[in-house]
Amino acid sequence: MNGVDIDNKVVVITGAAGRIGSEYARAVAAAGAVAVIADTSEENGRKLADEIIANSGKADFELLDITSKESVQRLITVLTERYGRVDALVNNAYPRNKRYGARLEDVTYEDFCDNVGTHLGGYFLTSQQFGLHFQKQGYGNIVNMASIYGVVAPRFEVYEGTRMTMPVEYAAIKSAVIHLTKYLAKYFKGSNIRVNCISPGGILDAQPVEFLDKYRAFSLSKGMLDPQDLTGTLLYLLSDMSKFVNGQNIVVDDGWAL
Numbered sequence: 001m002n003g004v005d006i007d008n009k010v011v012v013i014t015g016a017a018g019r020i021g022s023e024y025a026r027a028v029a030a031a032g033a034v035a036v037i038a039d040t041s042e043e044n045g046r047k048l049a050d051e052i053i054a055n056s057g058k059a060d061f062e063l064l065d066i067t068s069k070e071s072v073q074r075l076i077t078v079l080t081e082r083y084g085r086v087d088a089l090v091n092n093a094y095p096r097n098k099r100y101g102a103r104l105e106d107v108t109y110e111d112f113c114d115n116v117g118t119h120l121g122g123y124f125l126t127s128q129q130f131g132l133h134f135q136k137q138g139y140g141n142i143v144n145m146a147s148i149y150g151v152v153a154p155r156f157e158v159y160e161g162t163r164m165t166m167p168v169e170y171a172a173i174k175s176a177v178i179h180l181t182k183y184l185a186k187y188f189k190g191s192n193i194r195v196n197c198i199s200p201g202g203i204l205d206a207q208p209v210e211f212l213d214k215y216r217a218f219s220l221s222k223g224m225l226d227p228q229d230l231t232g233t234l235l236y237l238l239s240d241m242s243k244f245v246n247g248q249n250i251v252v253d254d255g256w257a258l
């Protein structure tokens with residue numbers, strides 16, 4: 001136990017086979033909850049569930065495509081039959097197409113719509129479907145993954161000299177996720193459903209040293225964060241310690257956006 005009481009809660013984490021999601025799943029299971037690893041990546045998702053179970057945690061892998069209503073509804077049905085309830089949804093998947101990550105001048109209208117549609121549209125779809133289920137159930141908790149780039153304008157200077165950039169779709173998606181969070185929190189007024197979001201700074205992933213140095217110059221201590229640096233905030237939002245925190249965006253960025 002980590003001092004937060006989420007024992008035996010059923011927590012769906014979309015994109016849990018990925019970098020941040022896998023640490024979320026480990027942390028949720030370590031706190032005694034059932035980590036439902038819901039991802040399009042079956043191989044990585046099953047491997048993670050096996051690892052958590054081998055460490056005496058509770059985990060399930062379920063194939064999920066957040067852009068398919070049928071897939072989302074199937075997941076809700078399967079979990080309700082298996083556990084009798086779903087306590088929380090963590091919207092953490094990161095859909096993007098092969099051309100994602102281009103500079104502004106190279107982004108086509110079609111690719112912009114595709115990437116915004118799958119990512120933001122997927123978060124809408126899962127929130128809508130789980131939200132309706134939570135209404136019937138009488139309670140629920142949704143945590144959305146946003147980003148500091150949904151809060152502040154890009155610092156393009158930290159990417160200079162690298163092949164990296166901050167995609168225009170990402171700014172549109174993540175700022176919208178923050179406002180979608182507020183919309184949903186208000187929409188579900190009186191339903192015992194909370195909706196909050198987490199806006200992390202950059203996460204370490206073998207980025208070029210010159211970028212890391214430029215990025216760190218804006219940070220107040222560490223610089224780019226590890227996925228483990230986000231888990232405390234997630235557990236807090238999933239637990240009753242944050243019972244009256246609703247419609248909020250919690251920035252976890254080592255002060256980078258100040």
Ligand SMILES: NC(=O)c1ccc[n+]([C@@H]2O[C@H](COP(=O)([O-])OP(=O)(O)OC[C@H]3O[C@@H](n4cnc5c(N)ncnc54)[C@H](O)[C@@H]3O)[C@@H](O)[C@H]2O)c1
Nearest residue numbers: 015017018019020040041065066093094095145147202203
């Ligand atoms: N990495 C960062 O620096 C960073 C910073 C701030 C916010 N975030 C946000 O955190 C979240 C997780 O990011 P990450 O870096 O761990 O991503 P990742 O690419 O490591 O993992 C994303 C996961 O989502 C899954 N996925 C993709 N499309 C899907 C779909 N349609 N349905 C279900 N699953 C799908 C992938 O299979 C993968 O396992 C995203 O919302 C991202 O925007 C990341």
